[in-house]
Amino acid sequence: EVPESQRADAANSLVYEANVRLRDPVYGCMGAISALQQQVQSLQAEVNAVRAEILRYKYREAANNIIASTHAALDSSGAVSVAVLPPVSAPSPPLPPPLPPPPPQLPPTSVIIVSSSSTSSLYSSPPSTMSYSSIPSDSVPYFD
Numbered sequence: 001e002v003p004e005s006q007r008a009d010a011a012n013s014l015v016y017e018a019n020v021r022l023r024d025p026v027y028g029c030m031g032a033i034s035a036l037q038q039q040v041q042s043l044q045a046e047v048n049a050v051r052a053e054i055l056r057y058k059y060r061e062a063a064n065n066i067i068a069s070t071h072a073a074l075d076s077s078g079a080v081s082v083a084v085l086p087p088v089s090a091p092s093p094p095l096p097p098p099l100p101p102p103p104p105q106l107p108p109t110s111v112i113i114v115s116s117s118s119t120s121s122l123y124s125s126p127p128s129t130m131s132y133s134s135i136p137s138d139s140v141p142y143f144d
Contacts, residue, residue: 002010021028
């Protein structure tokens with residue numbers, strides 16, 4: 001028994017589920033739910049990648065500020081030079097594993113088939129005395 005305040009939502013849900021089942025008879029709503037879960041996971045991975053990139057930029061900016069202030073302090077105090085760090089680049093993807101060696105070449109072989117059968121074909125069809133049109137169909141119940 002569904003409470004009266006939720007009956008409209010329950011009816012809409014049943015209509016939605018029926019329509020989805022018509023579009024996807026195998027998975028129905030579970031297919032839609034699975035697709036949405038995959039989309040959420042993909043978007044979460046994208047958000048995490050963007051957050052990591054933001055952190056890289058913040059750390060790079062902080063490092064450049066420290067280097068600049070250190071360089072300015074050293075310039076005012078004496079003749080010491082400071083090298084600037086190269087820009088941080090994204091790590092390259094790992095190389096794929098090497099391909100396995102090809103299989104060794106085998107020498108060609110000869111096959112001799114000896115048959116003691118008197119028939120000329122291995123796939124000869126058995127003789128048939130009844131054709132499909134002669135099968136009686138009046139004794140076959142289709143719907144019981």
